[in-house]
Amino acid sequence: MATVSLDHIDKVYSNGFQAVSDLSLDISEGEFMVLVGPSGCGKTTALRMVAGLEEITSGTLRIGGKVVNGQTPRERDIAMVFQNYALYPHMTVAANIGYGLKLRKLPKDQIAAKVTETAEILGLSPWLDRKPGQLSGGQRQRVAMGRAIVREPSVFLMDEPLSNLDAKLRVQMRAEVQRIQRRINVATIYVTHDQVEAMTMGDRVAVMRSGVLQQVDTPQHLYNHPDNLFVAAFIGSPAMNLYEASLSQDASTVRLGSQDLELPQQVREAHPALAAYAGQKIILGLRPEHLPAAGHGAAGPALTGTVDLVEALGSELIVHFTIEARRVWAEGATSDDQDATAESGEGVARVDPAAKVTVGEKITFAVNAAGMQFFDPASGAGIWR
Numbered sequence: 001m002a003t004v005s006l007d008h009i010d011k012v013y014s015n016g017f018q019a020v021s022d023l024s025l026d027i028s029e030g031e032f033m034v035l036v037g038p039s040g041c042g043k044t045t046a047l048r049m050v051a052g053l054e055e056i057t058s059g060t061l062r063i064g065g066k067v068v069n070g071q072t073p074r075e076r077d078i079a080m081v082f083q084n085y086a087l088y089p090h091m092t093v094a095a096n097i098g099y100g101l102k103l104r105k106l107p108k109d110q111i112a113a114k115v116t117e118t119a120e121i122l123g124l125s126p127w128l129d130r131k132p133g134q135l136s137g138g139q140r141q142r143v144a145m146g147r148a149i150v151r152e153p154s155v156f157l158m159d160e161p162l163s164n165l166d167a168k169l170r171v172q173m174r175a176e177v178q179r180i181q182r183r184i185n186v187a188t189i190y191v192t193h194d195q196v197e198a199m200t201m202g203d204r205v206a207v208m209r210s211g212v213l214q215q216v217d218t219p220q221h222l223y224n225h226p227d228n229l230f231v232a233a234f235i236g237s238p239a240m241n242l243y244e245a246s247l248s249q250d251a252s253t254v255r256l257g258s259q260d261l262e263l264p265q266q267v268r269e270a271h272p273a274l275a276a277y278a279g280q281k282i283i284l285g286l287r288p289e290h291l292p293a294a295g296h297g298a299a300g301p302a303l304t305g306t307v308d309l310v311e312a313l314g315s316e317l318i319v320h321f322t323i324e325a326r327r328v329w330a331e332g333a334t335s336d337d338q339d340a341t342a343e344s345g346e347g348v349a350r351v352d353p354a355a356k357v358t359v360g361e362k363i364t365f366a367v368n369a370a371g372m373q374f375f376d377p378a379s380g381a382g383i384w385r
Contacts, residue, residue: 001029002064002077002154004050004187009059011045011211019045021211023059030185032178034202036192037234042211043191044159050189051157076155079148083160085140087132089145094128096121097146118119118150121183138169142176149184152384156181156188162197174201195235199223207231229283229380232373233330237286238318238348244326244377245284247277254284254372257325257345261301267369273383274374282383283328283375288318290371291349293357294364301367305347307359317351321363329381 004027011020020042027033034045048054050061061069068076087096098115106114119125122142132140142163148156161177162170173221178201181188192198198205199219206216207230208319215227226232232240245256251274268274274282286303294302305321325345349365357363374383 001185002187003027003029003062004155004189004240005060005062005065006046006050007060007062009046009049009061010047010057010222011042011054012057013383019211020049023211023213025206025213025216027189029187032181032188032190032201032203033197034190034192034205035208036195036198036205037208037214038148039193040210041208043193043208045211046208047157047189047191049161050155051078052076067079067135072356077153078157079151079153080157080159081141081148081161082145083163083350085132085144085164087140087143089132092129092131093124093135093146096132098243100147100151114150115146118146121180122146135163135170138173138176141165141173145180149180156184158188159188160192163192163194170197172269174237177201177293196237199235205235207234209234225382225384226373227382229330229375230327232285232375232382236287238350240373241286241288241291241347242328242330242375243284243286243323243345243347244281244328246281247274247279249279249346251275251278254282256284256303256370259303259323260323260370261303261367261369264300264369270370271374271383272385277374277376277383281377283377283380285373285375286347286367287371287373289350290368291347291351291365292368293319293349293351293355294366299367302364303367304362304364305345305363307357307363308346310357310359312353313355317353317355317357319351319357319363320349321349323347328384361365 006023006025009020009023012018023046035046037043045054049056056069060067063076094115097118098111101111101114119128124142162173165173174197202219204216205219205222207214209230215231222235243256245254247254253262305323307319307321309320311318323345327345376383
């Protein structure tokens with residue numbers, strides 16, 4: 001096993017474009033690290049630099065404590081799985097898995113033993129004699145993983161390996177990849193643009209934007225304590241509702257359009273830096289699940305809006321609504337990936353399926369104040385301690 005350390009890594013192409021800027025990241029032995037971000041954020045470039053497929057412009061890359069900047073991919077003892085399976089169609093599953101060992105001129109009996117062991121780990125034993133064309137997409141992806149695993153690398157790299165699978169199979173394969181990674185217990189760097197995939201798979205998740213690392217932490221901490229607007233908007237589905245707001249002079253309430261939301265003492269204690277924003281503008285963040293429909297006589301802060309659309313998902317209702325407040329759109333929160341402030345106060349809430357919700361009518365949400373998050377309107381930085 002080995003660790004991976006990226007120390008102030010830069011990647012600048014010959015045309016002057018900087019794909020990765022000052023990236024520092026440490027991956028422990030056996031850790032499953034996920035790099036996530038929108039298209040073009042530099043995550044795949046970072047992975048390819050670790051693999052030796054892209055030259056590092058500046059900075060230091062260590063694998064197992066050794067500087068490997070000048071080493072070829074073969075010398076780095078890594079294995080990589082790509083989004084396209086890159087299997088040899090004329091070879092059997094067994095031959096595909098063992099091909100790298102054959103190139104290394106290992107004895108046939110050793111190759112056979114390693115292929116058999118790898119097939120058992122991946123659940124491919126019944127299909128060793130089949131060709132790739134006779135397999136499902138998930139089985140072909142497992143063969144591609146097997147070809148990497150059989151080499152017993154010190155580092156495992158995966159570049160969006162599930163992106164070509166249908167939605168149901170992707171969910172199944174997420175659990176499969178995790179199970180396999182736990183079993184081989186090798187430092188793994190996994191690249192994806194899918195934040196749900198990142199949150200469900202990673203021991204830690206590194207969020208990137210425009211070549212710059214925004215935050216790296218456990219999935220739950222990223223969700224509950226985003227460092228900035230971008231992370232807040234990118235992590236979570238549906239995305240966090242972000243609005244222009246202002247604090248009262250004593251920082252005891254936050255004004256959202258024409259509505260005032262009381263900030264309980266425990267909220268102010270959890271965000272002591274809020275005191276410095278008393279009487280000033282802030283950005284307020286509310287997760288959809290922190291806006292349940294308010295029952296009669298509900299206590300605590302409440303938010304009233306107009307229902308625009310209701311999506312019935314069986315286990316819950318996704319309620320799209322509008323309030324009199326300015327919605328802030330951070331890059332990653334919409335398909336447009338635009339940093340802009342919208343006049344309309346659009347929002348999304350997760351509501352109990354038994355709630356009576358009618359399009360065009362007013363609805364009042366009970367605000368879970370403990371879930372409120374606050375951001376500096378100028379820098380976008382989270383307001384915490």
